[in-house]
Amino acid sequence: MSITVDGINKRFGNYQALNNVSLDIPEGKLTALLGPSGSGKTTLLRIIAGLESSDSGRISFSGKDVTGLHVRDRNIGFVFQHYALFRHMTVAQNIAFGLDSLPRTRRPSKAEIQARVSELLDMIQLPHLAQRYPAQLSGGQKQRVALARAIATRPKILLLDEPFGALDAKVRKDLRRWLRNLHDEFHFTSIFVTHDQEEALELSDQVVVMSQGNVEQVDEPIELYARPDSRFVFDFLGQVNALSGAIQHGRLSQGKAWVTLPGVRDQGDAQLYMRPHEVRLASAPDARANLPLRIEAVSLIGAEVRIELSPVGWHSESSDDIWEVSISHAEFNRQRPTRGDLRYAVPEIGHLFTGKNTRPSPVTWAEEEHCRAQALCPS
Amino acid sequence: MSAANQASAVSTQHWPRSGNRSKRVLPGFGLSLGISLFFISLILMLPLTGLVIEVSAMSFNEFWFVITDPRVVASYKVTALSALAASVFNGAFGLLLAWVLVRYEFPGKRLIDAVVDLPFALPTAVAGITLATLFAANGWYGQWLAKLGIEVAFTPVGIVVAMAFTSLPFVVRTVQPVLEELAPEDEEAAVSLGASDGHVFRRVIFPALWPALMTGVALSFTRSLGEFGAVIFIAGNMPYVSEVTSLMIFVRLQEYDYAAASAIASVVLLVSLVMLFAITLWQSRYLKRIEGR
Numbered sequence: 001m002s003i004t005v006d007g008i009n010k011r012f013g014n015y016q017a018l019n020n021v022s023l024d025i026p027e028g029k030l031t032a033l034l035g036p037s038g039s040g041k042t043t044l045l046r047i048i049a050g051l052e053s054s055d056s057g058r059i060s061f062s063g064k065d066v067t068g069l070h071v072r073d074r075n076i077g078f079v080f081q082h083y084a085l086f087r088h089m090t091v092a093q094n095i096a097f098g099l100d101s102l103p104r105t106r107r108p109s110k111a112e113i114q115a116r117v118s119e120l121l122d123m124i125q126l127p128h129l130a131q132r133y134p135a136q137l138s139g140g141q142k143q144r145v146a147l148a149r150a151i152a153t154r155p156k157i158l159l160l161d162e163p164f165g166a167l168d169a170k171v172r173k174d175l176r177r178w179l180r181n182l183h184d185e186f187h188f189t190s191i192f193v194t195h196d197q198e199e200a201l202e203l204s205d206q207v208v209v210m211s212q213g214n215v216e217q218v219d220e221p222i223e224l225y226a227r228p229d230s231r232f233v234f235d236f237l238g239q240v241n242a243l244s245g246a247i248q249h250g251r252l253s254q255g256k257a258w259v260t261l262p263g264v265r266d267q268g269d270a271q272l273y274m275r276p277h278e279v280r281l282a283s284a285p286d287a288r289a290n291l292p293l294r295i296e297a298v299s300l301i302g303a304e305v306r307i308e309l310s311p312v313g314w315h316s317e318s319s320d321d322i323w324e325v326s327i328s329h330a331e332f333n334r335q336r337p338t339r340g341d342l343r344y345a346v347p348e349i350g351h352l353f354t355g356k357n358t359r360p361s362p363v364t365w366a367e368e369e370h371c372r373a374q375a376l377c378p379s
Numbered sequence: 380m381s382a383a384n385q386a387s388a389v390s391t392q393h394w395p396r397s398g399n400r401s402k403r404v405l406p407g408f409g410l411s412l413g414i415s416l417f418f419i420s421l422i423l424m425l426p427l428t429g430l431v432i433e434v435s436a437m438s439f440n441e442f443w444f445v446i447t448d449p450r451v452v453a454s455y456k457v458t459a460l461s462a463l464a465a466s467v468f469n470g471a472f473g474l475l476l477a478w479v480l481v482r483y484e485f486p487g488k489r490l491i492d493a494v495v496d497l498p499f500a501l502p503t504a505v506a507g508i509t510l511a512t513l514f515a516a517n518g519w520y521g522q523w524l525a526k527l528g529i530e531v532a533f534t535p536v537g538i539v540v541a542m543a544f545t546s547l548p549f550v551v552r553t554v555q556p557v558l559e560e561l562a563p564e565d566e567e568a569a570v571s572l573g574a575s576d577g578h579v580f581r582r583v584i585f586p587a588l589w590p591a592l593m594t595g596v597a598l599s600f601t602r603s604l605g606e607f608g609a610v611i612f613i614a615g616n617m618p619y620v621s622e623v624t625s626l627m628i629f630v631r632l633q634e635y636d637y638a639a640a641s642a643i644a645s646v647v648l649l650v651s652l653v654m655l656f657a658i659t660l661w662q663s664r665y666l667k668r669i670e671g672r
Contacts, residue, residue: 051567071571078571084564087669088586097582098572133668146568153573 001062001156001189002027003048008057010043010213017043018054019213025206027062030183030190032200035210036236041193042161044210048191049159050074061157074157077150077188081162083142085134091145092117092130098153120148123182140171147179151186158183160192164199176203197237201225209233230358234273234351241279241323241345242316243291244271247354256313259289259347261363270354271317272363276326278349281307281337288365291345293323295337305332309343430648433641445642453619454627455646457535461623462603465542466550470596472543473550474588480551481558495552498545503608510541511613533615538623541610542603549602550595557591590662597658601651 003025010018018040025031033041046052048059050071058067066074085094099113108116121127124144134142143163150158163179164172180203183190194200200207201221209216209224209232217229228234245254247270252259259272285292293309304326315321325345327335337343351360434442445451480492498506514521514531524531531537561584569579607625614621624647631640 049571051571071567072573072575075573076571078568080564080568082562082564084562084568086565086569086583086586097569097574100582101569101572101574101578103575135669149568149572 003157003189003191004058004060004063005044005048006058006060008044008047008054008059010040010047010052010054016213018047021057021213021215023208023215023218025189025191027189028187029205030180030192030203031206031208032204033191033193033208033210034195034197034200034236035216036195038212039210040213041195041208041210045159045161045191045193049076049078051078075153075155076157076159077147077153077155079143079146079150079158079160079163081165083134083139083146085142085146085149087134090131090133091126091137092121094134094145095120095149095152097149102153116152120152124148138171139167140175143167143175144178147182151188156189158188158190160190162193162195164196165194172199179203201237209236211236228351228360231271231273231353231360234360239276239324241274241276241325242271243314244269244317246270252352254314257289257291257311259291259350260287260365261350261352262365264352264354264361264363266354268355270352272347273351273353273360274347274349276306276324277304278347279323279325280346280348281325281327281335281343282346283343285344286346289345289347291347293343293345295339295341295343296322298332298337298339300329300332305329307337309345312342427648430641430645433638434645437638437642441638442642445639446646450618450622451624451627451643454622454624457538457621458604458624461535461538461542462600462606464539465546465603466596466600468539468543469547469550469599470592473547473595473599474554474592476547477551477554477558481555496548499548503545503606504612506544507541507609507612510537510544510609514540514613532613533617533621535614535621537613537615538610538621541613542606545606545609546599546602549598550592553591553595553598554588557588561587590665594658594662597654601654604651605647 003023005021005023005025008018008021009016021040021044033045035041043052047054050059050066050069054067058065060066061074071078086097089097095117096113099108099116102108107113118127118130121130124147126141126144129137129141134145137145147163160179164175167175176199179192192203201224204221206218207221207224208218211232217224217233219227224233225237228237234240243252243254243257243259245252245257247261247264247267250261250264252261252270252272261272292312292314294312295307296310297308299306299308305328307325307327309323309325310321311323316323323345347363347365350363352363353360437445476491476495480488480495511518511532513519514524514537516522516525516530516532518532521532529536531540565583565587566579569583574582605625606623607629610623611626611629614623614626616622616626624643628640628643628647631637631643
């Protein structure tokens with residue numbers, strides 16, 4: 001079932017939680033609603049589920065208007081962040097709840113319900129815990145039971161509100177993979193809410209980035225990461241190294257720092273954004289940039305070495321006035337950067353935001369250097 | 380390893396000479412517990428001991444004779460049945476009242492919330508006189524009930540009314556906080572699974588309230604067993620028909636038969652204690668399952 005969200009508005013008192021939100025969620029896709037807290041993502045999910053009503057706008061499932069339909073008649077599976085398992089029921093009773101709740105005419109027989117429950121218990125790999133109570137389960141187990149309970153009645157739509165938010169990192173990773181397989185196997189149309197950009201980018205087919213009740217961008221994860229539409233999305237999707245200053249004659253400068261911007265004709269205030277992997281560290285400035293930075297911390301954990309640096313003689317607008325650069329372990333072993341060293345950042349790829357433009361324009365240097373070396377540059 | 384042990388392990392690292400005695404983090408444990416125990420002994424245990432001493436002066440035959448006196452036995456029946464009826468009524472009505480007070484917003488809610496405690500605040504004798512006046516054949520309620528052929532004042536029904544009145548707050552005040560803490564998510568989960576409102580109440584809300592409701596009803600019942608002031612004014616106090624056990628104790632006292640009064644009192648006490656222990660035991664087993672301890 002596809003889901004259409006059409007012009008949804010929602011106010012809580014003076015607070016505009018959702019501002020004319022429209023969305024198309026294609027059938028069979030796993031969609032992430034991503035945004036910081038207060039961006040309206042959970043409210044939107046609850047409105048789609050029917051747990052919350054909207055002030056105006058329409059929700060339709062496969063073209064059928066369900067705006068006025070009660071949550072119990074929408075036939076959706078909903079998974080809560082804190083599981084919301086019924087504490088006084090065993091795992092098996094919890095899973096059977098949706099089937100037990102069907103009106104008598106549509107309710108399967110006791111034996112059929114039992115068969116369905118044990119099938120689901122096998123699927124979540126917890127058949128040995130059927131008679132346990134929720135309090136005796138770990139967080140990951142509880143969330144799997146909650147999922148089994150939500151899909152027991154075979155809904156076409158699965159909605160998950162921060163499903164992994166309360167779990168620790170390792171369990172979260174396992175469950176993520178498991179949810180992806182589940183989704184691929186059963187072909188639900190799924191929407192999950194998260195504030196974790198990594199989770200959204202890794203798990204989903206489509207990401208909806210939200211901020212302050214508005215949809216900022218809807219895209220596939222790869223597109224979204226490579227081509228963010230706005231400063232907000234750029235910022236939200238990961239660490240950003242920023243230089244903001246004024247452009248004059250193709251050069252962006254602020255204090256001691258400057259960067260040449262080949263092919264840029266704009267003048268005036270601008271910000272250059274770069275991801276940690278789009279920057280290289282050198283021991284001296286070169287023709288394309290002068291960005292002196294002092295090494296504050298070196299973290300060797302992970303696939304890459306992460307180096308935190310603070311600007312010298314200028315300031316950055318990114319988080320805490322800190323730049324982050326990632327280099328390979330091999331590179332690290334060659335350079336041996338240590339705390340307190342002075343380094344110069346050399347941008348490889350940049351994203352320039354100028355004036356009122358919300359979309360960034362890409363900036364690359366390699367070509368220019370190439371042409372300069374050949375003395376072929378157009379003046 | 381318990382937290383206290385860990386704390387002591389840390390402290391021995393820092394101060395190796397201070398010994399291994401574990402120290403509590405919260406101060407004042409000894410003093411506060413001491414005062415509490417002292418007052419419990421003074422207010423609860425001492426009178427109980429007095430009761431036991433008074434009773435132990437009797438031989439078992441005398442004791443048995445006093446507590447199985449037909450008039451007294453009749454009073455047990457009247458008291459127990461009335462208390463049962465009153466607490467069952469309170470279970471239903473108290474749950475409704477708590478539900479209304481927690482679930483809905485309406486003008487005058489705070490006032491009703493305050494009025495619930497009135498039976499605790501009001502001297503029970505005042506309550507008894509008021510109820511007797513209201514339910515008398517020519518009273519505000521009584522005159523209408525009389526037309527329907529229902530007599531309340533000076534019958535066992537009056538006893539039930541008085542008991543229900545004085546013990547209602549027990550149910551409301553035990554159920555209310557539990558109802559307030561019910562996670563709205565549980566209900567949302569149930570509804571999203573397609574459950575009807577009735578099904579949600581029966582299968583999700585009620586089981587969560589059940590322990591608190593049972594405690595409230597049991598408290599209401601034990602309180603009703605001993606109710607004196609409110610009951611005697613409305614009961615009519617006809618031997619074998621509408622005499623309650625606490626009145627029998629009072630009657631024996633007026634006859635200066637302290638031993639007999641104590642003997643009957645000890646029966647009431649025993650029943651109340653057994654009830655309270657039973658309900659605590661049952662509840663802890665029920666909660667153990669839910670909380671997984």
